């Protein structure tokens with residue numbers, strides 16, 4: 169085999185052996201590059217005699233062309249192989265089920281949802297939100313709210329007490345959100361318009377009572393606030409909350425130490441079916457307690473009852489949630505059962521607002 173044939177055989181083998189485009193490029197540089205083996209051979213033509221050149225010229229040019237063609241052909245093959253490998257490695261199995269987005273798997277608890285709904289309604293009426301601690305003093309939970317020491321109304325609350333401290337003080341888990349009325353009146357100047365959502369505690373448990381439950385309190389204090397404002401506020405609120413055009417309310421005389429007069433409010437409803445329907449029917453259902461703030465309570469907060477007056481109300485958030493969304497057992501609210509939450513919970517991105525709809 170002549171030198172040229174040996175060289176061509178070697179080059180052809182190297183081209184075939186190149187497994188990647190980068191390796192093939194190395195072969196190209198080593199043969200057709202400036203100092204490549206073929207180029208070096210081409211340089212020898214100049215020093216040849218005319219006869220030799222006549223024979224070697226076509227032979228070398230032929231070699232150069234064949235090498236260039238072989239490299240180009242190999243390059244196409246490698247390109248195709250690379251594409252196929254990529255397609256194989258990047259295939260997506262479109263038959264796989266979609267993984268649900270986090271916003272679809274998490275759910276908002278009905279208590280949180282209803283709290284948000286209530287805040288949205290009262291914010292629209294110009295109320296702001298006030299909060300207080302779950303652990304309260306006897307003074308704020310009872311005494312300042314005009315529960316005299318030893319008064320039987322204290323017994324009605326089934327209070328969880330902490331152990332007595334050395335100074336005789338006894339803390340408790342607040343039995344209602346009313347102590348936040350005192351906290352607010354003692355620290356803020358009227359006019360006041362607040363709602364107070366929060367956890368409350370009583371030693372009680374059955375289908376409609378749990379030891380921890382939620383209340384929302386309302387308080388309005390101003391110089392000319394009267395009972396008509398109370399009725400109007402509650403009526404507007406109940407229409408917005410139950411998303412009905414009309415509600416009929418009934419005010420029954422009642423007793424709370426911190427209000428005078430005190431009333432319980434019933435709403436007209438239909439209880440004939442499995443669910444209670446608000447705004448229709450001939451039945452009545454108790455929904456909240458309310459009244460005009462007692463002068464003693466105002467005095468206990470440093471307000472002059474001859475200048476200021478106002479109204480307050482208190483209601484169970486969990487109970488409102490049960491009524492609106494048709495849940496029969498309150499205890500299930502706090503079982504932390506994700507199946508229950510999935511069924512009764514709300515989508516995280518559907519934030520309640522009066523404009524977009526409270527519950528959709």
Ligand code: DAH
Nearest residue numbers: 344346457458459480481482
């Ligand atoms: N604190 C009362 C309770 O838990 C509810 C209540 C009734 C609050 C009348 C009020 C009110 O502010 O005016 O039973």
